[in-house]
Amino acid sequence: MNGKKSQKVVVLATGGTIAGTAANGSDHTGYTAAQLGVQHLLDAIPTLNDALQGDVLVCEQVVQLDSKDMDHATWQTLAQRCAYWLSQPDVGGIVITHGTDTLEETAWFLQMVLGPTKPVVLTCAMRPATALMPDGPQNLWDAIAVARDVMVHGVMAVCAGRIHSARDVQKVHTYRLDAFSSGDAGPRGWVEQGRVRWADPGSWPLKHANAHQVLERPVAQWPWVAVLHNHANPDARQVHALMAAGVQGIVLAGTGNGTVHHSLLAALTQAQDQGVAVRLTTRCAEGQIVGAVSELPTAPRGLNAFKARVSLMLDLMG
Numbered sequence: 001m002n003g004k005k006s007q008k009v010v011v012l013a014t015g016g017t018i019a020g021t022a023a024n025g026s027d028h029t030g031y032t033a034a035q036l037g038v039q040h041l042l043d044a045i046p047t048l049n050d051a052l053q054g055d056v057l058v059c060e061q062v063v064q065l066d067s068k069d070m071d072h073a074t075w076q077t078l079a080q081r082c083a084y085w086l087s088q089p090d091v092g093g094i095v096i097t098h099g100t101d102t103l104e105e106t107a108w109f110l111q112m113v114l115g116p117t118k119p120v121v122l123t124c125a126m127r128p129a130t131a132l133m134p135d136g137p138q139n140l141w142d143a144i145a146v147a148r149d150v151m152v153h154g155v156m157a158v159c160a161g162r163i164h165s166a167r168d169v170q171k172v173h174t175y176r177l178d179a180f181s182s183g184d185a186g187p188r189g190w191v192e193q194g195r196v197r198w199a200d201p202g203s204w205p206l207k208h209a210n211a212h213q214v215l216e217r218p219v220a221q222w223p224w225v226a227v228l229h230n231h232a233n234p235d236a237r238q239v240h241a242l243m244a245a246g247v248q249g250i251v252l253a254g255t256g257n258g259t260v261h262h263s264l265l266a267a268l269t270q271a272q273d274q275g276v277a278v279r280l281t282t283r284c285a286e287g288q289i290v291g292a293v294s295e296l297p298t299a300p301r302g303l304n305a306f307k308a309r310v311s312l313m314l315d316l317m318g
């Protein structure tokens with residue numbers, strides 16, 4: 001349990017490729033959409049109960065169709081079912097499984113008709129449920145995570161780890177798993193390891209608590225923070241040399257999701273034990289470190305190494 005009151009998340013199923021089946025696992029195009037019921041889709045996520053943290057799933061098969069065949073009668077039924085569930089005080093949010101082909105139209109229709117203050121999250125799949133690596137279970141799991149997020153209101157679409165608003169979402173690719181785009185607006189956020197990361201994280205301090213020090217303290221007395229990178233065969237002696245020279249902080253741009261060569265990690269841990277402030281970030285230009293991957297503390301707010309150096313220098317002025 002996460003301490004918050006348990007709520008219902010309602011899954012309304014409408015068909016699509018996410019519920020599609022093919023005669024063999026390697027067939028991603030010659031399948032029939034809308035074959036499997038909603039319970040079957042949920043059963044494909046064995047860890048779902050852990051992710052729900054005490055919340056309860058309610059599911060309903062609204063229709064079972066290929067979304068190329070979407071019609072106004074189905075839209076009306078779907079809007080009515082959404083309105084019913086949204087009016088229940090114990091319902092936190094709704095997830096709708098839908099075909100990819102007309103998902104953007106249904107999303108906009110529901111946004112305009114319901115104007116929901118709770119999350120209504122459409123999700124889908126580009127591969128049928130019988131694929132060797134189906135994308136539906138992950139998309140559904142991600143959509144449930146978004147529907148449980150307190151920051152969400154309105155109609156969203158979730159596909160391939162990206163969260164799109166009903167206004168901007170559009171199917172832009174015929175085949176690839178990440179088939180949707182929000183165009184120039186970009187995604188509203190991402191779902192990583194079951195956690196939502198918003199593109200606009202809302203309020204965070206726009207001025208450092210030690211800012212006044214910068215205006216007064218002679219620059220020669222500003223803390224010395226160095227930036228190092230992880231790479232193949234790094235030389236841990238650079239850490240020892242920095243320590244010997246009196247460095248106060250080190251920001252390490254790790255590889256990938258913040259990985260560090262074992263020799264460099266040992267040297268940085270030693271530096272940390274001896275009072276040097278160490279922060280870990282990634283040398284990847286996009287994304288940020290997900291999860292607790294290292295005993296080294298992660299730089300805040302996914303800052304790159306150079307901005308993390310500025311922040312750490314200001315931290316050390318305190």
Ligand code: SIN
Binds near residue numbers: 016098
């Ligand atoms: C559909 O839109 O129902 C079929 C295609 C898909 O879901 O990708």
